[in-house]
Amino acid sequence: NAGVTQTPKFQVLKTGQSMTLQCAQDMNHNSMYWYRQDPGMGLRLIYYSASEGTTDKGEVPNGYNVSRLNKREFSLRLESAAPSQTSVYFCASLIGLDTQYFGPGTRLTVL
């Protein structure tokens, strides 16, 4: 039981490049989330998926797309990376408010 896994752990991109952050959970949770956390700031919700086949915008969705491939996997795509997207990205899955589990994070730098 690995919980929530994210790949890659670190990534450096040039402005305009694209990439996909992968997230998978093995806890059979319905809901999955992508957050970003800038240095010294709180978590901000990018997108979430309440259940397989559905996705919804969070607080800061611009510049991102998501895919809920199946119940286990929820990916986040940056189509054209910008320096403002330099951040740590966390994926999470949840059954209830007391059972939200987070992945280890992806540190992304956009030059």
Added chain:
Amino acid sequence: LAKTTQPISMDSYEGQEVNITCSHNNIATNDYITWYQQFPSQGPRFIIQGYKTKVTNEVASLFIPADRKSSTLSLPRVSLSDTAVYYCLVGPPSGGYQKVTFGTGTKLQVIP
């Protein structure tokens, strides 16, 4: 989730009890109060949840007054390892399917 307000930061000396208050004036009848802790470079982790009065576990206590419009997370005798950001969330306790946002949290700095 209901809107919450917490202090942005707090400092405390080692060994002291720390109380972090969260205001949630618009809490709904079926909402619970949930606190998460986030260490640097890690994702948040659940520490305590309650509905009313007092809840205690091995990590913290949660005090909720009768009107439930605020709550207080209490950390007994803090150590340097309690330096973290603490988030207060207010919403239905189960079922997922929710837009879960964390806000800015309270950054607790424990001083030697």
